[in-house]
Amino acid sequence: MDFKAMTGKEIEAFLKDQVSEHYKLYIPKLMEDERSAVQKIGLKLQKKLEKLSTEKERVESLWFYEKELAKEGYRMIAGLDEAGRGPLAGPVVAAAVILPFDLFIDGINDSKKISEKKREKLYDIINEKALAVGVGIVENNVIDEINILRATKRAMGEAVKNLEIKSDFLLIDAVKLTDIKIKQQSVIKGDQKSISIAAASIIAKVTRDRIMNQYHEVFPEYGFVSHKGYGTKEHYESIEKHGITPIHRKSFLQNL
Structure with missing residues (x-):
């Protein structure tokens, strides 16, 4: 040139x-x-x-866990993570992602460390490049019935079932799924250590954020588009002024 x-x-x-x-x-x-x-x-x-x-x-x-498992013969390794355990409103969403080995995704990380604009971009890349993506959603009324930990595990179980390809190993962010007969490993802060879990965290976060953005259209006075249902000052003030909505988790608001 x-x-x-x-x-x-x-x-x-x-x-x-x-x-x-x-x-x-x-x-x-x-x-x-x-x-x-x-x-x-x-x-x-x-x-x-x-x-x-x-x-x-x-x-x-970030490929460390996946490559160690590959040495043991596993090939369809799914990373699992959730979004929405802490909010006062809306569902808990889980995602399972199986990536092709040695895939490079520029900027992939724990979804909490990435801007909303970057997450949206990575969401599209992951869906395009992944071998399989599964999502599980458990609504607020079920969370109230069975508690948030069980609801999170249920959402994760649904995400695994919704994978287009059957997984032979699960890497899960800080949770164990005793109801699923697939070999698995719980990784503390896994969304910062495993690329598959990081990918799942992005899919779950973007999916849930989009749901809360839709709820904002129904309940604009609550500001869901900005805080996504978390317990911010703005959110508590909206509850005090307008009461609770059908998407609020009553078990999280017993003190009110």
Whole structure:
């Protein structure tokens, strides 16, 4: 590629369409260019490449549990996580995700550490790249009947059943599912340690957030679109002013 015959804007437009594997070929040519503006593009590309390399190392470390299980012969390893154990309103949602081995997903992490915009983007990527995705939803009235821990486990069980491919091992964030006869391992803070659990945390979080956004349309005075049903000051003030809704968890509001 002859960058000398291109303007800075043309170079930047060209680089936008290039895969990261080609950056190493372009950086020396950009840095050798006599134009300082082009050299700055080279430096920017170098920093981008370094950042990407660091990110690939981080994501590679998230494959630890899955690769250890692969050594034992497991192939369809599903990560499980939930969203919505703590809120005062709405369902608890669980997700199960089976990923193809060695998949690199830029930015994947515990859903709580990612912005809403980034979660939405990763949600689409995971659904596109995953071998299978299952979701389980347990509503607030059931939570009141059986308690939140049992409801969470029920949602996880539904998520496993809804996988398009049968899992041969479950990696679960801090929970054990005694009713499911599939070998499993509970991982404390698993959404920060396992890529499959991290993927499940994103699917569960985005799914539940979308549900609460829909409830906001029905009960706009409660502000569900902003706090998603969690016990914020705004939420408690809305309850005091308007009372509880059919989607509130009465067992969580006994003191009121």
